[in-house]
Structures are given as C-alpha cells and as structure tokens.
Amino acid sequence: MPDASHAPSSRELDVAIVGGGLGGLYAIHRLRGMGLKVRAYEAGSGVGGTWFWNRYPGARCDVESLEYSYSFSDELQQEWKWPERYGNQPEILQYINHVADRFDLRRDVQLDTRIVSALFDQKTGLWMLRTDKGEEVRARYCVMAAGNLSTPRVPDFKGIHDFKGKWYHSGLWPHEGVDFTGLRVGVVGTGSSGVQMIPLIARQAEHLTVFQRTANFSLPARNGPMEPERESRHKADYPARRRAAYDTPFAIGGYPKPTKSALEATEEERNAAYEAKWQEGGSISYLYAYTDLLVNKQANDTASEFVRNKIRGMVKDPVTAELLAPKDHPIGTKRLCLDTGYYETYNRANVTLVDVRSDPIAEITPTGLRTGKKEFELDAIVFATGFDAMTGALREIDIRTSDGAVLADKWAGGPLTYLGLMVAGFPNMFVVTGPGSPGVKTQMIASIEQHVDWIAGCLDHLHKQQLDRIEPAEQAESDWVGHVNAVADSTLYPLANSWYVGANIPGKPRVFMPYVGGFDRYKRRCDEVASSGYEGFTLSRRGVAVA
Ligand code: N01
Numbered sequence: 001m002p003d004a005s006h007a008p009s010s011r012e013l014d015v016a017i018v019g020g021g022l023g024g025l026y027a028i029h030r031l032r033g034m035g036l037k038v039r040a041y042e043a044g045s046g047v048g049g050t051w052f053w054n055r056y057p058g059a060r061c062d063v064e065s066l067e068y069s070y071s072f073s074d075e076l077q078q079e080w081k082w083p084e085r086y087g088n089q090p091e092i093l094q095y096i097n098h099v100a101d102r103f104d105l106r107r108d109v110q111l112d113t114r115i116v117s118a119l120f121d122q123k124t125g126l127w128m129l130r131t132d133k134g135e136e137v138r139a140r141y142c143v144m145a146a147g148n149l150s151t152p153r154v155p156d157f158k159g160i161h162d163f164k165g166k167w168y169h170s171g172l173w174p175h176e177g178v179d180f181t182g183l184r185v186g187v188v189g190t191g192s193s194g195v196q197m198i199p200l201i202a203r204q205a206e207h208l209t210v211f212q213r214t215a216n217f218s219l220p221a222r223n224g225p226m227e228p229e230r231e232s233r234h235k236a237d238y239p240a241r242r243r244a245a246y247d248t249p250f251a252i253g254g255y256p257k258p259t260k261s262a263l264e265a266t267e268e269e270r271n272a273a274y275e276a277k278w279q280e281g282g283s284i285s286y287l288y289a290y291t292d293l294l295v296n297k298q299a300n301d302t303a304s305e306f307v308r309n310k311i312r313g314m315v316k317d318p319v320t321a322e323l324l325a326p327k328d329h330p331i332g333t334k335r336l337c338l339d340t341g342y343y344e345t346y347n348r349a350n351v352t353l354v355d356v357r358s359d360p361i362a363e364i365t366p367t368g369l370r371t372g373k374k375e376f377e378l379d380a381i382v383f384a385t386g387f388d389a390m391t392g393a394l395r396e397i398d399i400r401t402s403d404g405a406v407l408a409d410k411w412a413g414g415p416l417t418y419l420g421l422m423v424a425g426f427p428n429m430f431v432v433t434g435p436g437s438p439g440v441k442t443q444m445i446a447s448i449e450q451h452v453d454w455i456a457g458c459l460d461h462l463h464k465q466q467l468d469r470i471e472p473a474e475q476a477e478s479d480w481v482g483h484v485n486a487v488a489d490s491t492l493y494p495l496a497n498s499w500y501v502g503a504n505i506p507g508k509p510r511v512f513m514p515y516v517g518g519f520d521r522y523k524r525r526c527d528e529v530a531s532s533g534y535e536g537f538t539l540s541r542r543g544v545a546v547a
Helices: 022-032 074-079 089-102 192-204 228-236 238-246 267-280 283-287 297-314 318-324 444-464 474-489 519-531
Strands: 010-018 038-041 060-064 086-088 115-121 126-131 136-144 166-169 184-188 207-212 218-220 337-339 351-355 361-365 368-371 375-377 380-383 398-401 429-431 469-472 537-541
Touching (some): 074 238, 136 444, 184 192, 218 267
Parallel strands (some): 010 038
Antiparallel strands (some): 469 537
C-alpha cells in the first residue's frame, strides 16, 4: 500500500485525480489503461469516498445493488454476489475494496492526503496541485472526482463546543461505531441519512428525540435477501440491462416507461398504481408511475397525498402523523427517501418528534439542546444535517490560474460549467458528476462511468490530434447553464428548499445545480459534442487554437 510518509516532495503526472471514491478509482483504471501516468489523492485513510465516511447505523444505498455497481467489467459484475436487494454500507465498501485490489488500483492512490490547492500555469499549460503534506504534483490534466456529498455540514449552533456529551455527524461516523444503549439521544435532521438511522438508534437508545425542521417523504425500501432467481435472470442479460438503463432519465432499468399522465387515470386506477409501487418498494419506480409526476403540480398532488395518507395510517398519534406528513414540497422534489420502519418508529414509547420549524433550535447547552420554548436533556446528539452539496468539495480547494482566475470567485453566484464537465477559464480541469450534470439525480456509478469514459475519449482525441489543451468557450458555458436552469424551471424541482438549490446552507446562492433533463438526453448530448469534434470547446496546442 502506498505510504504518504515516503511520498516524494514533487511528482510529475499526466493526470492528477482528486478523490479515491467510486469516481477516482474508475478514473485510475480507465486512464491508466490508456498508458497515462495517473495518481489519485484521497483525504480518507481508505478508498471508497462516500461509503468510507458514511458509516452511521442503517447506512444503505437506495438504488438496488444489481444496478448500483460498476459495469465496465462483465467478469466483475457477473462474479460479485450482492447479499441483499440494496447494498448496505459495509457491503458496498467491501465491493469497492475488492475492485481496488482486483484492478490493482491501490498503487496509484495516495491515502491520507488532501489536495489543498490547484494552480494552472497558462505558460506551461500544467496544473500544479499542492497536498496538505506539502507535496507538489504537476500534471497536464486534472480530474476532480471529489464527490457531491463529501463536505459534511454541522450547523453553526451556539454552544455546540460546550456540550458535555458526545456529538456526531452522519458523514463523519466513528469507525469503531457508537453504542447508544441506555442514552438519551437527539437526532437533528430527517433527510435520507436521518430516516435511515432513526429506526436503529430508537431500538438502542433509552430515549430518542428527533428534531425535525422539514418533514420528508419516504417510501418503504422492502429490502431483503437477494432472490437467486432474480439475480441469475439479471446477470444472464447484464450488458443489455445496462444499455436499457442508460436510455432512461435516472440510468436505472427495470421499470416500465410511463405512458400517461396521472390526470388521465381515475382516482381508483391511480391509487391502485401507487399501491402496487408502494408494495414493490423503491423510489424511482414510484416517481415513474406516470409521465408527469415531476412536472405537473396537480398530478404530483395525487402521488403526494397517497403517501401522506399512508403516513397517517402508520403513525398512531394523529398530531405526530400530521407533523410527519410533508406539505411544503411536492413528492420527489427533495431526494425521496427509502426506509425500513421509519414512520412506525414514532409509535414507540421511547421516541419523541419535535417540530423545530415552528420552534427552532436556539442553542446546544452543556447538557442537551434548547429550542425557543423548551429544553431537552441529552447524552448524545447526532447531526444528520447534510452536506455542502455539489460545490463544497471544490470550494475547499483553492483552485486558480496564473492569469488570476479564481474558481471560488467565478462560482460565487452559483456554479458555472459546460456540460457539468469543464469550466471556462480553467483549462484541462475535468469535473466528475459535478454541477450542471445529472449525476446526483441518477444511478451515480452509471454517471461516473459515463463522465470518465467521456474524459478518456477526450484525452485520446487530444493525443491523436497532437493537442494538449481544452477548455469550454464562455458562450457554450453560459448557454449550458441557461439550459440547465430552463429545464429545472420546467419541472417542479425548484418548488422545494433542497440541497439541489443549496437551501440547507445559509447564505449559499439559490441556484438549481443538477441537470434534470435526464441521463439519457444528457449522454446523447455529450456524445454529440464529442463526435462533432468537441463543439463548444477550444482545443489547442501550447496555447495555439486549432478548433
Ligand atoms: O442530508 P439532507 P442527508 N436545524 O440535506 C436538516 C444522499 N444520501 O445526509 O430540510 C434543523 O438531505 C434538514 O432540514 P431542511 C442523498 O442524495 C443517500 O440526509 O433543510 N434541521 C434536513 O432534514 C441525500 O439527499 C442515501 O429543513 C436542520 C436534514 O437536516 C443526500 O445524501 C443515504 C438544520 C439534512 O438532510 C443528503 O442526505 C444518505 C438546522 N439548522 C444520504 N440544518 C441513500 O442512498 C439542516 N437540517 C439511502
């Protein structure tokens, strides 16, 4: 295993990769396979990114395991055995480690190393990255695979550092685990992480108090052991299933394409359709019940109300049920959660729900938490309060060029990219699944592979044309950003205060960051751009433009 303490103080590479998660690892494999000298820098002490850090109780993927996996090696996808319908965190991390060993990726990953700055020298056309250990890395190209949900955020609560108990964030969970037995525990946050951990913490804690600011929609995951027949059916047809998945908006296959509006069905038909999806489990399938659930408010109301009624049916106390039934956003416009026993947890005698929308958290006290009106004695607090999503990881790196461009300044009003892949003014820097791409709205590994393959194709093109520099034109970038916003505005997504618009970070500009036109449309556009000779990009050699 590479040892950072013996790292040289400077290094020359063809491609420097930031991040050793699913994106960084595939970039090593793909680009090294082209004969390029590459190295990935990973802040964690192990590979895996998201799945390395998010070890909270109940952490599990909400995309089925046969889908949420790499497709680049048929041997790998045939041989790997997923024990359950949805992979849990330890299994997914084990899978990622297996991939790192199987494809000999570790020798090009430098662990425990954070990239703190990246400077592009306009004269030499090289990136110079600096690590937190003082190492300098020079590379012609730079691939930012630093993650979209990799900058955990604990709200700036007054008094937090004087809390006498222990506090945790879902995305920085202790490796040795946490035993909540006999403790009075508070969980702040009811997004995907909160919804997954709450049922498990409730079973251990003496008392659990959940502090909810926004009620979230959640559907039953219906997880269970992998059915052998299902697995062999899927594997018999794996490559074709992957291709079919790429032809869908979420890059997830297996669901019939919806053919009609929810408003064309009778109420009875609709409820039967929603019930079938509810019983089947899974979130994409539910949102795919009709063509217009994410674009037509009236259509969406029918799907939202169905779930609200389910919540009212599951939660015995009517006041708690009403608090848990989301009313401030259409279903699916915030990330739709998948759970196992979430709503039923509020029927337990040792669980209390506190509405911190009407009575916000005022401070953390030495012995607990105080809202405007009430004080809660707690031994431990868990912040499931999310991340500085999509831009946080790049914002933490001081990215600039020798002619004075600073990425943080350029993105001060929201991220600007062309195709979510590159940024005008920052040549030879690629972003994997970043803002302006559909990554976070899809089966993420499909998006990672699509991006890295596109980057590989681009570097191959440059090499064959004896070029060494690519950057988007300002116009192409602003047209793309305009398109991303126009597509978002044609949907219901902007109606929600979600991390898609940075709403969870006080002061973050409200800009819709992911591309929600669908993976299928997006992939076609990226392929067209490449086959047209990189339309919208300027390609050059040592600064002399050729296209
Ligand atoms: O974070 P979130 P997450 N006072 O931002 C609340 C992926 N993921 O870690 O909605 C009180 O969704 C905040 O309230 P509000 C997935 O893409 C996937 O749960 O801002 N509350 C919200 O309830 C997901 O979307 C999986 O009003 C405060 C919560 O904290 C993304 O990661 C599992 C607060 C944060 O929810 C992020 O999910 C886990 C405050 N000051 C994560 N500040 C699976 O695949 C924030 N909150 C299953």
